[in-house]
Amino acid sequence: MKKKGAFARLGTYMLRHKLIYAVLLLVTLFSIVLDLTMAWFLARITDAAVRLDVEAFKGLTWFGILFLLVTGLNTFVSAYLKTNVSAKIRNELRQDMMGHTLALPQSYFDRNHSGDLLSRFTNDNQSVGEACGQVMLDLLRNPLLAVASFGYLLYINWLLALICLSIGPLLFLTGKIFGNAMRINSVRVQESMSRTTAFLNDILGSSMVFKAFSMERRLQKQYVGYSEDIASGEKKKARIEGATGAISSLLGNLTFLLALVIAGWFVANGSLEVGAMIAFIQLMNYLVGPFSSLPGLVASMQQSLGAAERIFEVMDAPAEVEVLPEVQTELPGFGELQLAEVSFSYPGSEKQSLNKVSLELARGQQMAVVGPSGGGKSTLFKLLLGFYQTDAGEVAINGRPISRIPLAELRSYFAYVPQESGLYSGSIRDNIESGKPGASDEEIVEALRQANAYEFVTELPEGIHTDIGEHGSRLSGGQKQRLSIARAMLKNAPILLLDEATAALDNESERMVQQAIRKLMKDKTTLVIAHRLSTIQNADVILVMENGEIVERGGHEELLAAEGRYSDLYHSQLEREAAEEQLTTIA
Numbered sequence: 001m002k003k004k005g006a007f008a009r010l011g012t013y014m015l016r017h018k019l020i021y022a023v024l025l026l027v028t029l030f031s032i033v034l035d036l037t038m039a040w041f042l043a044r045i046t047d048a049a050v051r052l053d054v055e056a057f058k059g060l061t062w063f064g065i066l067f068l069l070v071t072g073l074n075t076f077v078s079a080y081l082k083t084n085v086s087a088k089i090r091n092e093l094r095q096d097m098m099g100h101t102l103a104l105p106q107s108y109f110d111r112n113h114s115g116d117l118l119s120r121f122t123n124d125n126q127s128v129g130e131a132c133g134q135v136m137l138d139l140l141r142n143p144l145l146a147v148a149s150f151g152y153l154l155y156i157n158w159l160l161a162l163i164c165l166s167i168g169p170l171l172f173l174t175g176k177i178f179g180n181a182m183r184i185n186s187v188r189v190q191e192s193m194s195r196t197t198a199f200l201n202d203i204l205g206s207s208m209v210f211k212a213f214s215m216e217r218r219l220q221k222q223y224v225g226y227s228e229d230i231a232s233g234e235k236k237k238a239r240i241e242g243a244t245g246a247i248s249s250l251l252g253n254l255t256f257l258l259a260l261v262i263a264g265w266f267v268a269n270g271s272l273e274v275g276a277m278i279a280f281i282q283l284m285n286y287l288v289g290p291f292s293s294l295p296g297l298v299a300s301m302q303q304s305l306g307a308a309e310r311i312f313e314v315m316d317a318p319a320e321v322e323v324l325p326e327v328q329t330e331l332p333g334f335g336e337l338q339l340a341e342v343s344f345s346y347p348g349s350e351k352q353s354l355n356k357v358s359l360e361l362a363r364g365q366q367m368a369v370v371g372p373s374g375g376g377k378s379t380l381f382k383l384l385l386g387f388y389q390t391d392a393g394e395v396a397i398n399g400r401p402i403s404r405i406p407l408a409e410l411r412s413y414f415a416y417v418p419q420e421s422g423l424y425s426g427s428i429r430d431n432i433e434s435g436k437p438g439a440s441d442e443e444i445v446e447a448l449r450q451a452n453a454y455e456f457v458t459e460l461p462e463g464i465h466t467d468i469g470e471h472g473s474r475l476s477g478g479q480k481q482r483l484s485i486a487r488a489m490l491k492n493a494p495i496l497l498l499d500e501a502t503a504a505l506d507n508e509s510e511r512m513v514q515q516a517i518r519k520l521m522k523d524k525t526t527l528v529i530a531h532r533l534s535t536i537q538n539a540d541v542i543l544v545m546e547n548g549e550i551v552e553r554g555g556h557e558e559l560l561a562a563e564g565r566y567s568d569l570y571h572s573q574l575e576r577e578a579a580e581e582q583l584t585t586i587a
């Protein structure tokens with residue numbers, strides 16, 4: 001998308017506030033009138049003083065007081081409306097971006113770093129807000145003020161005005177050179193900030209890992225690199241701004257002296273009044289200012305449009321749903337789930353993660369999927385939940401291909417218990433309630449009881465209202481798993497997708513979790529990814545997946561008797577568990 005496109009898109013947001021912009025336009029034009037009035041006032045009051053005209057001086061003093069009040073009021077309205085409109089637009093952009101981000105498919109999140117997205121929500125949003133307020137109005141005001149001042153200068157003394165104007169191009173050139181440098185540098189700073197946000201997002205979310213692996217020094221060194229990069233960009237910014245300021249002020253002072261000398265000469269030979277000379281000097285300031293600040297403002301605008309592009313890039317990424325799905329309160333009826341010759345590769349990957357997978361899961365059946373890591377077990381779940389589309393073959397529920405089932409309806413068939421418990425900051429109640437929005441306290445408590453979680457919840461200081469921290473960091477692994485099970489219990493969907501956690505729990509915790517899982521699975525159609533083969537011996541069907549294919553299927557006894565892949569996996573796991581038990585006993 002070109003910057004022009006970004007500008008037009010921003011324009012649609014600005015148009016929603018046309019009334020504020022109309023008032024801002026009036027206020028801005030009025031501020032120019034006030035500036036010119038200031039020059040006129042200085043001329044009049046100086047002339048009154050030179051002529052010792054006390055009456056005129058008194059009148060002008062009252063005018064000056066009124067003028068100051070009006071100017072103050074105008075400045076207040078202008079500043080308030082600029083900040084206000086920019087905050088409104090930033091707020092709308094944030095909300096639209098969030099709405100779209102939530103509708104993006106899983107493949108988008110696979111491709112893009114969450115830290116980069118975060119930076120678009122924060123840094124870029126801030127930068128766009130500036131463009132819609134202060135920067136845009138200054139871009140309008142400055143040239144208008146320069147033209148109006150030049151008109152007034154011409155009116156006072158055309159020859160003097162033309163002489164002074166000759167310095168304008170020099171000022172403009174200086175501004176342009178520094179403006180370009182400023183723009184290039186600010187893009188660099190913005191990129192460094194985005195990289196740093198992504199890095200922080202990664203490490204601050206995994207404090208236990210960096211502590212356990214003693215990564216602190218390495219991370220500190222890495223962060224120092226990122227931080228130095230931002231600091232060096234900001235140092236360069238200070239140098240450029242310093243140089244721009246110095247040269248602008250040098251040229252400004254030069255213009256002032258030039259105006260003073262030439263206007264003084266005109267006063268000396270009687271062709272200009274002293275008051276007009278004072279007005280002239282004031283107007284010169286109004287003319288010089290815009291020339292030097294304009295390129296800097298254009299650079300800021302370009303930078304903000306770059307930020308707008310990054311925001312619209314997210315909003316233009318194809319979404320998987322047009323409207324965010326409503327939670328279906330009525331549970332759908334379920335007969336059977338069928339996969340016919342399903343093949344799938346992740347977007348951008350050459351490797352086939354699923355290869356001609358076929359299976360049938362009937363109502364009330366319990367199916368377990370086992371197999372080595374990377375075999376395709378989780379991928380199977382992701383396709384069922386509609387996170388990705390199949391490349392070939394078909395997934396159907398009750399004979400209906402899932403590609404034709406609306407996403408909200410499709411997801412209402414499943415209660416999902418992920419390997420990582422998938423809890424978020426907030427209270428236990430908030431987390432469990434996501435299983436059934438609007439659930440009563442009694443329903444929440446019942447789900448917690450069923451999931452063997454109620455006891456530990458009552459021991460927490462605020463019961464179900466206790467905040468569990470980021471991703472449930474204030475709870476133990478087993479407690480988190482039981483809350484995740486309670487959430488699925490409350491959803492009570494017809495098919496349970498259970499990705500058994502690999503993390504080892506102590507015996508008591510393991511027993512509680514297993515008990516909760518058994519209750520959850522009771523009378524349900526279930527598809528379980530099992531890592532501990534001891535837990536699935538009663539499953540109706542066990543599938544063994546390897547390299548994206550189902551290499552074996554059957555009941556536990558049947559597969560053991562076949563002495564194939566399942567039997568190997570089973571015996572090697574028994575040996576491992578026996579060895580672990582021995583180690584524990586010795587310890």
Ligand SMILES: Nc1ncnc2c1ncn2[C@@H]1O[C@H](COP(=O)(O)OP(=O)(O)OP(=O)(O)O)[C@@H](O)[C@H]1O
Binds near residue numbers: 373
């Ligand atoms: N988002 C992704 N993009 C590209 N390839 C992926 C992605 N997720 C998984 N894969 C690949 O797909 C294959 C199957 O992965 P999958 O996660 O389904 O295995 P799994 O059987 O669930 O493994 P585990 O038991 O370790 O969880 C692997 O080769 C993996 O590298």
